[in-house]
Amino acid sequence: MLKNKTAHLYLMVLFTLLYAPIFFLVLYSFNAGTTMQGWQGFTWNHYQELFSDYHLIEIVLDTLILALLSALIATIVGTVGALVINRQKNRVWKNTLLSLNNVLLVSPDVIIGASLLILFTVCGFSLGFVSTLFAHIAFSIPIVVLMILPRLQEMSHSLIDAAKDLGANDQQVLSQVTLPYISPGVLAGFFMAFTYSLDDFAVTFFVTGNGFTTLSVEIYSRARQGVSLEINALSTIMFLVSIILVLFYYLINQRANRQRKNKLTKIVLPGERE
Amino acid sequence: MENKEPIIEFQQVDLSFGSTKVLNKIDLALDAGKFYTLLGPSGSGKSTILKLISGQLQADSGEILFEGQRINHLPAEKRRVNTVFQNYALFPNMNVFDNVAFGPKLKGLSKDEVRLKVETMLSLVKLADFSNREINELSGGQQQRVAIARALANDPEVLLLDEPLSALDYKLRKDMQQELRTIQKRLGITFVFVTHDQEEALAMSDWIFVMNDGVIQQNGTPEDIYDEPINHFVADFIGESNIVKGIMKSDYLVHFVGKDFINVDAGMRPEERVEVVIRPEDLDLTTIENGKLVVTIEDQSFRGDFYEITAQDDDGNQWQVQATNSATIGERVGLTFDPEDIHIMRFNESENDFDARLERYEE
Missing domain, CATH: 2.40.50 (OB fold (Dihydrolipoamide Acetyltransferase, E2P))
Incomplete structure (x- = not known):
């Protein structure tokens, strides 16, 4: 019992520490003053300001489009890559490919960003939306590969043999057996790539040019002149959206679980053991 | 032997994995509509023969014929044979209906035809009410039945079964043996059944191929093989x-x-x-005077319908006897036979x- 109480206390302290800054940020988005020093009364002003700041809203939309597009392309490229790596029969070659993939995952963003910047300049590629998109695709692909490969590896080869046995050609095996089997990994890879792209500051900072910027880079440059409470308002909205997304995900999961349980009443054939 | 062309024929088929010879000059001919069994210990090459028929493997040399046509390099999906895999290999992302419908759908049958086919096959394997179940909700025996229905739904000329009963418990295995035999007779197609269980082979087959070390040791009816084993291996592997x-x-x-x-x-x-x-069942206990052999009883265990007796003759040879009467350990008795x-x-x-x-x- 005592153990339980200590555990609860520990968790409460932990979550308070984690959520306090966010709560503080949300609270001050309603502050009538202009800084985070001292509460001066309630106001919606910063939200009004935010919604009339078309430049910032444009950047939010750009960031979302960038994340969606880069995640989508990275998922396609990464899925193909995972299939190719998994098909390698030569163990040395397979491990080399895997290691090359993993090195990209652990190498610091600053280095990836700097090297991409050098690449783009050497090639005479102008910095902007397209260069950022390329950069995001590049660092998302290894994540997607990493999410999909375990599913592929646990898939029994006899499933492919069975599909061929039943008359499926290579393409039908891929679309009707392999892809559905790895789809949870593909989906997870897509969402990981999406959030990595939304999050990313370091790489993006290097490869965004003059005309194009993402939210993280924009907030950084604004913060250098002192954070306006408009940013607090924006953060509050983003925080709310993510909470809604998490709740939504939770509800879907619950429903899927319940359906599964309802179906689980088995009929047992005579003479058969469970 | 009927005077028909065999449905499947192997001529001098060789196959090696690396430096290991898996099949050595295999010749065999299978007639349509019979229940064949490939029997042998693991590593004898029996599953390899199945994979050569289904197209999962290619022979190094030799000819594989289907109704007289060479099919050595015909891809698996174009062969009119289907396989029931050892681990069932059911598609986990599809329910029972979609698993069985996989083949018929690929063939381009209409929706109604597919449904009819699936329903027929599921009732054949006594799973008529299971079409909406997920695979992971089924027991091993039920999954087995779905795998059989799925393979049969493609209307194969030959059904290949790769140790399909090895994961089932004893009673269920007995039931399935009978059921498979019934299904084979009803459909009238050729079954090629792979097993390491000699009892299963003797009980189910029209014709048995006994394999060891990539060579067919003997083939014949269950009676032939049991009564007239060709060599030590066959005699030892089939029965006591x-x-x-x-x-x-x-x-x-x-x-x-x-x-x-x-x-x-x-x-x-x-x-x-x-x-x-x-x-052992041909040896009978008798008195020392009437015995063709004289032995000393060493051990005896009750097996329900007979006594399993181990005895030793004066030359030190061991004799297994299945007797209806019990004996006393240490007693000297005679053994008689025809x-x-x-x-x-x-x-x-x-x-x-x-x-x-x-x-x-x-x-």
């Missing part, structure tokens, strides 16, 4: 056997454990060294020579 060394004195006279016995085998060289097989219970095996006799010899002296 007493095998002792002997010498063929002349036709119909064999010498073993120090005595001459009249038997029914012939066609060997005089004084040829041979192996003698007597099945001349036709003695089966003679020559060393290194090929199947062709064996068959030719049988024909010669049986005339």
Whole structure:
């Protein structure tokens, strides 16, 4: 019992520490003053300001489009890559490919960003939306590969043999057996790539040019002149959206679980053991 | 033998994995509509033969024919054979209906035709009410049935079964043996069944191929193989056997454990060294005076419908006896048997020579 109480206390302290800054940020988005020093009364002003700041809203939309597009392309490229790596029969070659993939995952963003910047300049590629998109695709692909490969590896080869046995050609095996089997990994890879792209500051900072910027880079440059409470308002909205997304995900999961349980009443054939 | 073209024929088929020879000059011919069993210990090459028929593997050399057409390089999806896999290999992302409908859908049947086909196949394997179940909700036996229905839904000419019953418990396995036999008779197609269980093979098959080390040791009806094993391996692998060394004195006279016995085998060289097989159920306990052999009872265990008795003769040979009466351990008793219970095996006799010899002296 005592153990339980200590555990609860520990968790409460932990979550308070984690959520306090966010709560503080949300609270001050309603502050009538202009800084985070001292509460001066309630106001919606910063939200009004935010919604009339078309430049910032444009950047939010750009960031979302960038994340969606880069995640989508990275998922396609990464899925193909995972299939190719998994098909390698030569163990040395397979491990080399895997290691090359993993090195990209652990190498610091600053280095990836700097090297991409050098690449783009050497090639005479102008910095902007397209260069950022390329950069995001590049660092998302290894994540997607990493999410999909375990599913592929646990898939029994006899499933492919069975599909061929039943008359499926290579393409039908891929679309009707392999892809559905790895789809949870593909989906997870897509969402990981999406959030990595939304999050990313370091790489993006290097490869965004003059005309194009993402939210993280924009907030950084604004913060250098002192954070306006408009940013607090924006953060509050983003925080709310993510909470809604998490709740939504939770509800879907619950429903899927319940359906599964309802179906689980088995009929047992005579003479058969469970 | 019917005078029809075999549905599947192997001619001198060889296959190696690296430096390991898996199949060595395999010849076989399967007639349509029969239940065949490939029987052998693991690593004997029996599953490999199945994979060559289904197209999962390619032969190094030799010919594989389907209804007289060479199919060596025909891809698996174009062959009119289907497989029931050892681990069932059901598609986990599809329910029972979609698993069984997989083949018919690929063939481009209409929705109604597909549904009819799936329903027919599911009722054939007694799973009519299961079409909406997920695979992971089924027990092993039910998954087994779905795998059979899925393979049969493609209307194969030949159904290949790769040790399909090995994961089931004893009672369920017995039931499925009978059911498979019934299904095969009802559909009238060829079944090729792979197993390492000799009892299963004897119970189900029209024709058995006994395999070891990538070679077909013997093929024939279950009765032939049980009664006339060609060599030590077959005699030992199929059923229980007493095998002792002997010498063929002349036709119909064999010498073993120090005595001459009249038997029914012939066609060997005089004084040829041979192996003698007597099945435990052919030996009977009797008095010492009436016994053709005198043995000392060493061990005995009750098996329900008979006693399994181990005894030793004065030369130190072990004898397994299945007797209806019990004996006393340590007691000296006689063993008796009929001349036709003695089966003679020559060393290194090929199947062709064996068959030719049988024909010669049986005339």
